Amino acid sequence: MKRxxxxxxxxxxxCSTSSYQIEGAASEDGRGxxxxxxxxxxxxKVVQGHTGDIACDSYHRWRxxxxxxxxxxxxxxxFSVSWTRIQPDGKGKPNQKGLDYYSRLVDGLREAGIEPWLELFHWDLPQALEDAGGWRNRDTxxxxxxxxxxxxxxxxxxxEHWTSMNEPWCAAFLGHLTGEHAPGLRDREKTSRAVHHLLxxxxxxxxxxxxxxxxxEYGLVINAAKPRPATLRPEDVEASERASIERTSLWLDPVFGRGYPELFMQHFGSQMPIEPGDMDIIAAPIDFIGVNYYNEDAVRAALLSEENPYGFEYVPTWQRKTEMGWDIEAQGLRRILMHIARNWPAKVLYVTENGAAFADAPSPDGVIRDYDRIEYLREHLAACRQVIADEVPLKGYFVWSLMDNFEWSFGYTRKFGxxxxxxxxKARRPKLSFYYYRDAIAGFGL
Known part of the structure; x- marks a missing residue:
């Protein structure tokens, strides 16, 4: 039945959030x-020296x-669990106060008629495990x-709804290759090791x-991407395919039992610490893929080199940008969902994150009239409706985010809520987009 x-x-x-971005209480009740x-x-490392020490104080304000x-x-x-609330050192006996917090949250959600969707890992690896080698270390x-x-x-x-981890590409590449995210490393071989151990x-x-x-249900959440070709010349179309490898097929191919992409292995296979039986473990059956989507880039062919092993480069685009500098392109969401549905046997897809950062300055009366975000959401929900009509198995949509929070290396300077x-x-104040999304949920948003 359709509405x-x-x-x-x-x-x-x-709606989606993550532990370090909202909880605060960084050293309370045994958290490591x-x-x-x-x-x-x-x-x-972070704009203006911001930290997640207090964040949105959701640890105390979850109600x-x-x-x-x-x-x-x-x-x-x-929402995600803070691993160090459960195991302060990343191993050993669990911290009961941490378990009690998430138990209260789950019970509170269910009492309110809201299904909890729990994510085990959203990048906040215990520091004690990082000291022992982090995701470069198989033991992790x-x-x-x-x-x-x-x-x-x-x-x-x-x-009844679990995901192992969020956007492992970010943990591997932003954390180990570009250094933009924790732990802040810049090493290609360490990146490859992290990829394999995350999977x-x-x-x-x-x-x-x-x-x-x-x-x-059990799934994995990725920030899949397939940049569109700048032109329909064959070389640009092929560059578009290559540009998607590390964001999409690097994760989905092994999860669906195909091993790592051939082109990735040609360049980086010697760095991958694969042991017998690993690929069978990685291909353990799952029920869904979560897709996080914010924007779509455009690419054209470029010369292959050691610095550019996939032979593509990004090109300028015409689209309006968010505060993150990301293109607003709702049809990109439709394209990536269709790309995944056509190329991997995912039984169910969910859009597990979608949203935009805007300046969100309040009016003199205190109301935040975030019409840019409303238009962004409206366009992307329309794209979701299109893919459903195209018989893509899309079963749900989660806004990023319920509230403004700690936006990683941007601190509190980027607002997605x-x-x-x-x-x-720490007072909460709904923006107009909150009421728009309420309408969308009720069937009136489009």
Whole structure:
């Protein structure tokens, strides 16, 4: 059955956040330091020296956040667990106060009629594991499995939607190649090691979930991308395919049992620490792929070189930009969803993040009239409706984000939220986009 606006009656409408970006309470109730605590406290790494020490204070104000979700009539809330709240050193006996926090949050969501969608890892690796080699160290994948089993046992009876990790490309490439994210490294071989161990960790956690006999959905969330070709000349079309490898097929090919992409292995295979049996573990069955989408770039062919092993380069575009400098191109969302549906046997797709950063200056009356964000959301929801009509198995949509939060290396200078946060008082104030999304959930947004 479909509603009048073209969305299925059982379509999932939700909002997404992540632990380090909203929780705060960085040293309370036994929480240990993560790599993002270390990184944000390192001078020059984050704009204006911002940290997640307090963030949105959701650790203490989670009831207010649940009330906002209920006001939206959101069907789901996707959030991540702070690994160091559960295991301060990334291994060993769990911290009961951390487990209790997430148990209270899950119960509060369910009481409000909101399905919890739990993500085990959104980049905040325990610093103790980083000190032991982080994602370059194979043992970290097994520590992740141990942590996952703790979470399944604690709340697997009340959480039916799980993802292992968010955007492992960012953890690997932004954290180990460009240095923009924690741990701030710039080393190609370490990046390759991180890629493999992140995927191994995903596979181990997915397998452990099945071994536990749990009946819910299990998936992986990626920030897939396939830049459009600047022209339809064959060389540019081929460059577009190559430009998608590290963001898309590098993750989906092994998860669906195809091994790593051939071109990636030609260039970097010698750096991949693959051991017998690893690829079977990585290909543990999953139920869905979560797709995070913000923008689409354009590329053309370029000369192959050691610095440019895939032979493409980005070109200027005409689209309006967000505060992040990202193109606003809703049809790019339609294209990437169709690309995944055509090329991998994903049974179900969800848009697990979609949103935009704008200046969001309040009017003299205090109202934040964020019409740019409303238009962004409207265009992207229309693209979702199109792919559903094209019979792509898209089953849900999550806005990034419920609230303004710590936007990684940009600190609090980039605002993605439907709700504004006063970063002194921590008071929550819905923007007009909040009420737009409420309408969309009710079937009136388009």
């Amino acid at each position: 009048q606006d073209g969305f299925p009656e059982d379509f999932v409408w939700g 330091p993560s790599i993002w605590d270390t990184f944000s406290h390192t001078p020059g 207010e956040d649940v009330a906002l979700l209920k006001e939206l009539n959101a069907g789901a809330y996707r 994948a097994f520590r992740f499995e141990e942590y996952a089993r703790i979470m399944y046992k604690a709340i697997g009876d009340r959480v 191994l960790a995903h596979g181990l956690a997915a397998r452990a979930y099945r071994e536990g006999g749990f009946k819910g 439907l709700v504004s946060i006063d970063h002194i008082t």
